[in-house]
Amino acid sequence: MTATRRNLEGNEACALGAIRAGCRFFAGYPITPSSEVAEVMSRELPKVGGTFIQMEDEIASMGAVIGASMGGVKAMTATSGPGFSLKQENLGYACGAEIPCVVVNVMRGGPSTGMPTRPAQGDIMQTRWGTHGDHAIIVLAPASVSEAYSETIRAVELSETLRVPVVVLLDEVIGHLTETVDLAAVPEAPEVWRKFADGPVEGFEPYEVTEDMIPPMARPGDGYRAHCTGLTHAPGGFPTQVPTVAAEALNRTTDKLILHRDRIESWRVQDTDDADLLIVAIGISARAARQAVKDLRAEGLKVGLFRPVTLWPFPEDALRETVAKAGAKTVLVPEMNQGQLVLEVERVLAGRATVEGLGKVDGQAITPDEIAAKAREALR
């Protein structure tokens, strides 16, 4: 019997999760602190009949990943801040043309080359808005190594079945953390795939408007001879500038995620039922917040934690309900940036509670004590 409990690093867990979900193509370009994802992929993919390629840069890696996915193969890349910026034009292409793919972004300090080896959470907005134009995208933010494993599996599933790029957003601490993962505890990844076209070739429309808003994808070689373009396209796949058709095409890709929101959104709560103060955090900051909640509870303070696992689309109804149920007056958002997640929380709560940010940009992870101190101050 093979041991199912293994010591893994967060980055390694992403790679193994992707392979378990059927990912068979990886193209990347090394950058700290994400390079281990590429290294593990280069070692593991050939063993399972997959392909790894180290491209000349991040733009090329993203292009190659999209190309492989257009060929009908599950594909992934991994990078960090500056590399993610470089991928954005092609990421927009994948959003517009609805090409499934997974991008792991292990955050590092910024702007620019920033602090490559230090933890930061400065890409929260970059992952949501980081391409030109309006677009839908999914971002998942694991807070442990086993979650890096399971959420990467989920990223492949969501990306394939919804035909949308999915970003797995880690911070440096989660990426480089080693924890024991019980691989068997994660349900066996189902062989999920995008819907491939299998109807009549004659009259096939690659962007057909179906009830679930997910057009079946034409796989090269299957006889459909479809056209794929980043230009705004009509259901037939060719560029259009007819105002109603263009608006419908763009709106469908964003409405698609709203329609399937229940499948996408995921969050965790801790001690929220009676919380006067609610902490909202992701990644390593949420781990620190978890300890802070324990410490504050021991002091008799009613504090809880809401942790979005799906960062985008933001689980807004869940947050509103959690705040309402607890009757929380104050919400605290600790994050390793000057204030990004706090903007979304403010938007979602829109006056339902006082929202306070706790930003940290010195290259050090936020500590439970820092969060607890700020919480005590806010509760006073």
Place this chain on the structure above:
Amino acid sequence: MKDTTVEAAFDVNDWLRQDQMPHFLCPGCGHGIALRALLWAIHDARIDKDKLAVVSGIGCSGRLSAYIDANTFHTTHGRPLTFATGLKLARPDLHVIVITGDGDCLAIGGNHLIHAARRNLDITCIMLNNEIYGMTGGQVSPTTSEGRYTSTTQAGNTEPTFDACALAAAAGAGFVGREVTMQVLALRDLIRQALGHEGFSFVEVLSDCTEIYGRKNDLGASPEMMLAKKSEMRPYAYRNTVDVPFRPNALRTGVLSQNERPEYGAAYRSMAAMIRGEREGG
């Protein structure tokens, strides 16, 4: 057994998406001739339409993929070789052809050309060189001749141009060739050879942007432009010879270099098979 099937005559309409006609190219644009030659070569190479994948970038050149009745992908500016790399590696059974422009391939996409040539993955790259950015209204390109007028070199281009074929060959491309649109049959045959080469093949097509480049530089209508291009080339009889006693600076056409380096996809797959074999054995 000898193949006795009679080759069906080439009819360009069999290869075009009729519902996408009329095309958007300007009258006299050399890109149309290049497309015809490419389709003819694909026909002659007997490539199955369903196994044909055409990947293009952005530009007037990039629009050509939409007209071809095959699996077609119109990607981002300068990046078609990267998309094609992923597609070909993931699906070695497909015949992958890239259509790109001089701006697309040599400016924004220059790095990708170098590395695609170096890797030698089995892709055929057709670069349509019209010496200008046609799509965006006629700005200078890395291949614009010195002294020529463009909308961003209004007193004449002062930047030197470079030789894309020499670059591709130096980077290791398995097959490199150049032809003018005027010699459409020679162009067809050259592309046919490129398609037959296993490895990265690069064909530079000297095309004309009649509407913008031609007008701005008073080069006349398309026949004049094509003739002028042809006259810059070495005479047909000397195409492949190195020592031509006259016009030493004339551009060479035809097959410029060819090598039989290992094709990247095959090399990767045999390495992967070796890894799997070792595991099974161990």
